[in-house]
Structure formats: structure tokens, C-alpha cells
Amino acid sequence: MKPDPETKPVIVIGGGWAGIAAAVELARYDIPVILLESAKQLGGRARSVNVDELHVDNGQHMLLGAYESTLDLLRKIGVNESDVLQRKPLSLQWHRSGKKPVSLNTPNLPAPFHLAWALLTLKGLSLRDRLSALRFARQLEKNNFTLDDDCSVADFLAQHHQSPALIHALWEPLCIGALNTHLHEASAQVFLRTLGDSFSHARSDSDLLLTRVNLGSVFPKPATDYIETHKGSVRLGQRTNALCIENGRITGITIDNTHIATNEVILATPHTTTLRLLRPHDLLQETCQQMARLQDRPICTIYLQFDKTVRLGRWLHGSLGTISQWIFDRGLYGQHGLMAVVVSGDGDHQHWDNQTLCAQVAAEIAAQYPQWPAPQSQQVIREKRATFASIVNVNQHRPNAKTAVQGLWLAGDYTNTYLPATLEGAVRSGRYSAQQIITSHRRQRHQQQEKI
Numbered sequence: 001m002k003p004d005p006e007t008k009p010v011i012v013i014g015g016g017w018a019g020i021a022a023a024v025e026l027a028r029y030d031i032p033v034i035l036l037e038s039a040k041q042l043g044g045r046a047r048s049v050n051v052d053e054l055h056v057d058n059g060q061h062m063l064l065g066a067y068e069s070t071l072d073l074l075r076k077i078g079v080n081e082s083d084v085l086q087r088k089p090l091s092l093q094w095h096r097s098g099k100k101p102v103s104l105n106t107p108n109l110p111a112p113f114h115l116a117w118a119l120l121t122l123k124g125l126s127l128r129d130r131l132s133a134l135r136f137a138r139q140l141e142k143n144n145f146t147l148d149d150d151c152s153v154a155d156f157l158a159q160h161h162q163s164p165a166l167i168h169a170l171w172e173p174l175c176i177g178a179l180n181t182h183l184h185e186a187s188a189q190v191f192l193r194t195l196g197d198s199f200s201h202a203r204s205d206s207d208l209l210l211t212r213v214n215l216g217s218v219f220p221k222p223a224t225d226y227i228e229t230h231k232g233s234v235r236l237g238q239r240t241n242a243l244c245i246e247n248g249r250i251t252g253i254t255i256d257n258t259h260i261a262t263n264e265v266i267l268a269t270p271h272t273t274t275l276r277l278l279r280p281h282d283l284l285q286e287t288c289q290q291m292a293r294l295q296d297r298p299i300c301t302i303y304l305q306f307d308k309t310v311r312l313g314r315w316l317h318g319s320l321g322t323i324s325q326w327i328f329d330r331g332l333y334g335q336h337g338l339m340a341v342v343v344s345g346d347g348d349h350q351h352w353d354n355q356t357l358c359a360q361v362a363a364e365i366a367a368q369y370p371q372w373p374a375p376q377s378q379q380v381i382r383e384k385r386a387t388f389a390s391i392v393n394v395n396q397h398r399p400n401a402k403t404a405v406q407g408l409w410l411a412g413d414y415t416n417t418y419l420p421a422t423l424e425g426a427v428r429s430g431r432y433s434a435q436q437i438i439t440s441h442r443r444q445r446h447q448q449q450e451k452i
Helices: 017-028 068-076 113-120 127-142 153-159 164-179 188-199 220-229 271-278 282-291 354-368 423-451
Strands: 010-013 033-037 048-051 054-057 085-088 091-096 099-105 208-211 233-236 242-246 249-255 258-261 265-267 296-305 316-319 326-329 338-344 377-388 408-410
Touching (some): 068 423, 153 164, 242 271, 265 271, 408 423
Antiparallel strands (some): 242 249, 316 326, 326 338
8 A cells, every 4th residue: 555645654652562553554555654763773662772781671570472463464574483582381480488489370271271180280299279260261262251240359259269379379360460460359350351361272272482682673673673664653752732623623743842844643652651741732631641640669689699600490480478579590691690570560678678678589599599699780671661451441441442533543462452551452553543543544545536
């Protein structure tokens, strides 16, 4: 589809994964696009950073085999999955102080039989709990992993007679890992959707995909190259001050008192920034009231550098009953001896200084791995607004992509994708908004041809 020479470029505001996905999708269909990012690099909350002498990610991100839209878009911009991602069948292990570890391993069986076998052979739990988990999973499958009336994950698990031991050892770490929201407030609807996407379709959907390279090289960098070789433009350090709306339609944006005219905008900024830009406009007040109910949840990543001979023994290890929830061995990236410790969700640790937090995490790791020497250095990266909170009834507060203003679309993991705050949710939202614009352009072109 060739662009109309009189068509103004579509402006995508926000260079996180949602904005990048939207710009790539538009560029694929030869629609002129300008991608604006206020920071000096693309990636948003999933970006690479330099901390002193460390080149790491701003958080230890992980993809799943179920991320169909993300993987499809990588293929379309020429990224070979095996070059940037390492695919492994789902295998999780959680350390428990004074008890045997809990292990969940999926076999090479078609879905959902791989989940059934994994639950039946779950190590570290009683046969009664394993059978209970299996019955629960079969009931979820029967209901197509859907729930009419939302409630907390804690209440939902209690309704299905999951024991405290089973909840603590399996469902709780899966919930906080997927939703970044604690059981007592997490949305059962969103949690079930996540489980369904991962376990009810293809066996490979539950695969874990670890990045072989830093996040910037996985998507932002090749996407930038793709956009700019398809007549698009990526502009960094460009902060949008205002949206220009006249007679119910978008007419442009303002950057540092400079007006840029356009008929179409995809606003792919974090929901707090989106609110700031929408609030001055009467037509968007209903959307603002809806979005104002969204909350944020933090993620802390503590990078501990041990002697380069130190190995975790596996690329990922969980921990129960500790501040430390997951430990990733960065040796996978050639950073031998570097461990990334993830602390998801809110809690007392938010109020600790970095020295206190690192001391607590180091003590917990020393208890689990007494043979390891003390860490040589430590760094903390705090994302206070890492994700939106997937609380009960959160989907009611998530806006749709289409707004009341003609030509203005929203994108971001917080929009109503029904997924939690994931890279896949962000990519899907960006592609969806772009596809609506692509469809509109096709319709307009068809109408012009009919007139001729």
C-alpha cells in the first residue's frame, strides 16, 4: 500500500515496546511515521542501562513462548529468534529454608497434558496437594480459563480448596511473577488469562525465552533500523508537551512550543503521562476518570557481582519466604559471577535504603549458597512504576485503544488487552492501534478510487 503524498505522518508518542511496535507496524505498510521518545534511548521500562561499569537491563525481563505477537514482529523485522533468545521448556525450582525445594517441570507432551504431568509430578509437595492442583487445573480448562465475576486470586484459590502449602509453594510465586501483584489483591481474571495463554494452546507456549543479548539489541535497535529504512523517523529527546485537538479531532502536537501537524496520533506513553496529556481536553474526561483508578507496582533488581567462578547451577532459581524472589545467573550473557536478584511487588523493602536492601538479599543468598564467597560489588535498580497493578476488576479501569477524539489512539500494556503488564501486552496494543490506522487508510484509498 503506497502512501498518499499529501498524507501527514502518523505520530507515535512514546518509545517503549508499545510505541516501537506501533511504528514498526505502520512502517511495514509504508505509512509515514514519526516515533518520538523523551529519553535518549528507546525501550521504556524494558531497556538496557549502564550502571557504573555494568551494562545490564533495567530489570531482568523474560519472555514466554506464548508471546506470539512479539515473536511475529521480531520475525517481520528480520530478527532471528535463536540469535537473540534462548528457548527452554518450563522448568522452575524454588528454594525453601529447612525443606526440600519445590520443582515444576513440563515434559515434551502436547498441551494441556504437559501441564497435567507437571502438576502430578510436582516435587516438594504431598500427593494430596498435587492431585488438588491437577483437579484445579482441569476445572480451569473446562471453564476455558475465564471467570465471569472477578475476585482476588487468594479468594479464588480458597474457593477451589487449594491448601496453604500449595498456594505458598506454587500459586503465589506464579501470581507475583506474572502479575507483579500480591495474591490478596490480584485479579483472578487476569491471572487465569495468563495461565490459559501459557498452558491451554500449544506446549511451546509455556517455554521460557531468555535474552541472549541486552534488551536494546533484542527489539529497540533492530526496530529502529527497520523504521528508518522504511521512510520512518525515530527522534529521541523529544518530550511532547500537549495534544492539539480541534472540533473533536487531533490536529497535531506541541514539542517545546513547536507545533507539529498531524491527523493521527498513537499515544504510547505510560498511563500517568497519558493522563497528563489527556486531562486538558473535555472530550477525554471520561477516559481520564477511568484511567485515574489505575495503580502502579514496583520492581527492584539487585545486581550482585561475585567471583567469576561462581555459578548458580541453573539459569534461574526461585526462593520462598524471602525478600529475594528470583535469582538469575547473568553468566548466560557472558557476565560470569553476576547475579540479578528480583524483588517484585510492594512491601517493606520499598522503604529501605540500597545498603540495607543489598545486605538483606546477600544474607538470604548466603543462607542458600553457603559455599559462595561474599559479593564483591552491588547495584540496585528500582522501577517504582514498573507495572500497573493487576488488582481485582482492573480491566474495568483499562481504556480501549480508540478514544473519543478522531485520529487519537492509545497504546500501552495498561490498555484493555486483558493481559497483565507484559512486553507482549505492550506489543499487542501497539500493533492493534496501528492496524486501526492502516485499515482507515485502506478505506480512504478505496473510497478515492471509487470516486475516480
